[in-house]
Amino acid sequence: MRRLLLDSITKGLPADLRRDLYTRDARIVEILTWGKWPFEFAHFSDRQLADALLALAAAAYPRGRTTFITQVAHVRSSDSSNVERIWPTSGIANLKVSLANELWPVLERRIQTAISRRTKGPALMQAALRANELAMLSYRRNMSVRRHLRSR
Numbered sequence: 001m002r003r004l005l006l007d008s009i010t011k012g013l014p015a016d017l018r019r020d021l022y023t024r025d026a027r028i029v030e031i032l033t034w035g036k037w038p039f040e041f042a043h044f045s046d047r048q049l050a051d052a053l054l055a056l057a058a059a060a061y062p063r064g065r066t067t068f069i070t071q072v073a074h075v076r077s078s079d080s081s082n083v084e085r086i087w088p089t090s091g092i093a094n095l096k097v098s099l100a101n102e103l104w105p106v107l108e109r110r111i112q113t114a115i116s117r118r119t120k121g122p123a124l125m126q127a128a129l130r131a132n133e134l135a136m137l138s139y140r141r142n143m144s145v146r147r148h149l150r151s152r
Helices: 002-010 039-043 046-056 065-077 095-117 123-137
Strands: none
Touching (some): 039 123, 046 065, 046 095
16 A cells, blocks of 8 residues: 555656655655554444444334444454444445544544543544654755666
């Protein structure tokens, strides 16, 4: 993925100017992940996800909240964990966007708590802070690339 992103960014540069941009020290592209889970599972508990989905659904879950929380846990632990697999017949339009909006207050509280306690906070917050840090690295600094001469 890093290589694809770098190729996209540097495609307008002559090939002999690209080499320095592909080193880890160049910090042109840095990829962060939430770990092994997709965003929703990395940032929210089974209960939080279940409650948000229940709040958004057109109807009640047929087997009750406790069973639904177990269903969320089951999907989380599966090889293809995806919130869209939890309750495909929920009737929730634009599930991921709707879920993000429903869960934003939970995430916002965690971020505010981390800020006030000066702790590292949720993975999304860490990624945003790192993106800001990387953006500021080159602010008002000269940057250059070297043309490597081929040895004869």
